[in-house]
Amino acid sequence: MSSFLNASVGRKFLVSISGLFLITFLAVHLAVNLFLLAGQEAYNMAAHFMATNPAIKIMEPALALGFLLHIVVSAYLTVTNQGTRPQKYSMVDQRKTSSWPSRNMFVLGLLILIFLALHLSNFWYKMKFGGVAYIEYDGVQVQDAYTLVTGKFVIWWYALIYVAGAVFLRLHLLHGFQSAFQTLGLSNQLWYKRLTVIGTVYALIIAAGFAIIPVWFLAGTFLN
């Protein structure tokens, strides 16, 4: 056990599986968010379903653990890697040999983390610890998350932050998706190309899906 987790590849394994877990979470999160486009009742009921579903209740701490593991282990590996070239090259040309996101995963991760802190304080904290009005549908009291969320997205700079968050996420996934499978050894010359394509499409769907929501509500304020 210790030789597994002491090895760099063993630690990368943790980053990889937690990354794949977070990748799956993103799809679920986006699916729920898209109910925002279907109107107030649809979204509030979807949010209510997520908040009361026992499976989701179990997954919530697992998700927090997944984030923690992904952030802590990758930060540790990044810091360790900093000392491996004490004397830098005077001239280095990496543009042709590796992609920008692949070289800047830590920076992108940090930007996403900052976004995440803001995002949690905007919505999650308020939904979890009160401050959200209740609304009744067919005798069921549910939180009016719709008004809370759309109230933020009509403010142009909030919308801009959320679009920026989606862009950072896209760049992070562009490398992260393919890289997670490579670390697990689930790749070869053929699958490397396939996973790169699948990852590129997935990153685009996730980013465009998340970005379209604030843009939709902001555009709505101009049209009304």
Add this chain to the structure above:
Amino acid sequence: MDIKLKIWRQEGPKSEGSFVDYNLTGVSKDMSFLEMLDFLNKKLIENGDDPVVFEHDCREGICGSCALFINGRPHGPDDLVTTCELRMTKFNDGDTIVIEPWRAKSFPVIKDLVADRHAFDKIMEAGGFISVNTGSAPEANSIPVPREKADEAFDAAVCIGCGACVAACKNSSAMLFVAAKVSHLALLPQGRAESGKRARAMLAKMDELGFGSCTNTGACEAECPKGISLAHIARLNREFLKEGFRS
């Protein structure tokens, strides 16, 4: 043609190095890159100066001795060639060429352009072998090897251990080198039995010697003069994980 050279000069392992500029006139396009350096050294010696120290041996791209970081890339601007195979036709009259040694904590500079790559030998000693007495050369067909496995093993076996992967990697990781060695042996029946243990031992040595961890940027594959694929790193990871928590 006339070129400007900016070459890293360093007296010894403990000294501070710096770049020294040389204007070299009368360089022929027919020269190889190393012949151009020989030409420079001849002029330096004639003037009573210290020649530039650099490594070379076979000069046909198979020994892995030559290892120069040229204009920001290991083995220079050409793809799939070692420094010794690089020709001066790739440069133009008046060009400035910056030449540095490989730079990594695990490859300390000994003098000028020579980095100590013994760390690779230590990784090999940790597991880059088959621990049975193989005796004399066996009859070729006594252990049949499927053609595609043999080809893939050969693709990994072409690694000459030059260290361009380490030089190119932003983390100075030796993963492509270790992957080539592990993959080469794991694909053949003689090496298969110990492949998990071997992956574990060689990776542990790599970590211990101060090489960084792999972030799958792909720079190593792009700069490898032998075109060794990232697929071998995936196999190395697979062998490591299959070994599980056994050791």
